[in-house]
Amino acid sequence: MKKLAPSILSADFAQLGAETEKIEKAGAHIIHVDVMDGHFVPNISYGATVMKSLLGKTKLPFDVHLMIENADKYIPDFVTENTGYITVHQEACTHLDRTIEFIKSFGVKAGVALNPATPPQTLEYVADKLDMVLVMSVNPGFGGQSFIDNALTKIKKLDDFRKKNNLDFEIEVDGGVNLSNVREICDAGTDIIVAGSSIFGAEDIGNRVGEFLELL
Ligand SMILES: O=C(CO)[C@H](O)[C@H](O)COP(=O)(O)O
Numbered sequence: 001m002k003k004l005a006p007s008i009l010s011a012d013f014a015q016l017g018a019e020t021e022k023i024e025k026a027g028a029h030i031i032h033v034d035v036m037d038g039h040f041v042p043n044i045s046y047g048a049t050v051m052k053s054l055l056g057k058t059k060l061p062f063d064v065h066l067m068i069e070n071a072d073k074y075i076p077d078f079v080t081e082n083t084g085y086i087t088v089h090q091e092a093c094t095h096l097d098r099t100i101e102f103i104k105s106f107g108v109k110a111g112v113a114l115n116p117a118t119p120p121q122t123l124e125y126v127a128d129k130l131d132m133v134l135v136m137s138v139n140p141g142f143g144g145q146s147f148i149d150n151a152l153t154k155i156k157k158l159d160d161f162r163k164k165n166n167l168d169f170e171i172e173v174d175g176g177v178n179l180s181n182v183r184e185i186c187d188a189g190t191d192i193i194v195a196g197s198s199i200f201g202a203e204d205i206g207n208r209v210g211e212f213l214e215l216l
């Protein structure tokens with residue numbers, strides 16, 4: 001089953017609890033949490049305190065997308081009873097194998113994200129340890145950007161690679177996903193769809209989640 005992970009980066013932060021409730025009621029599967037440090041990416045978003053403000057308000061798992069340097073230092077802060085996945089960037093981790101093991105030591109699923117310019121082959125020697133590969137379909141740092149079409153080729157390559165090698169990591173796609181391109185993105189082999197501005201920018205957030213779910 002394909003899963004929908006709305007990104008709260010585009011939510012109204014003054015209404016974060018209420019907006020989260022809307023997406024959960026409408027049937028979203030996961031909450032995507034974008035953490036930006038102003039170093040690895042040219043923007044600062046929010047940290048663990050904001051994510052933790054949702055604890056007790058939602059049963060949905062958190063999918064933590066760390067766009068930060070020194071991830072090992074901050075990973076423990078993001079481990080909560082709701083934390084389903086923690087994903088780090090290949091480009092930001094010098095000792096990627098160690099960081100993957102560190103995430104898994106908390107009983108949390110480990111993901112690695114790839115920037116648009118990063119080839120999927122870079123994950124060859126850690127793929128058997130991974131629970132998820134996040135294909136960035138925009139350059140990370142901001143919501144509301146346009147989907148970079150090359151991501152479709154990367155998704156297909158990763159899908160072929162996991163089939164050939166009998167691996168079971170999930171493929172997540174993040175950036176510029178909307179109602180017009182989501183079907184093609186799913187058909188390429190994606191398991192988890194992240195959508196920020198196309199959900200939280202809608203007039204009726206719950207209704208928009210429903211429209212996405214019909215297409216998955
Ligand atoms: O990681 C991200 C940006 O770095 C966001 O998750 C992503 O951009 C989602 O926003 P949108 O759907 O508006 O593109």
Ligand SMILES: [Fe+2]
Binds near residue numbers: 007032034194
């Ligand atoms: Fe993200």
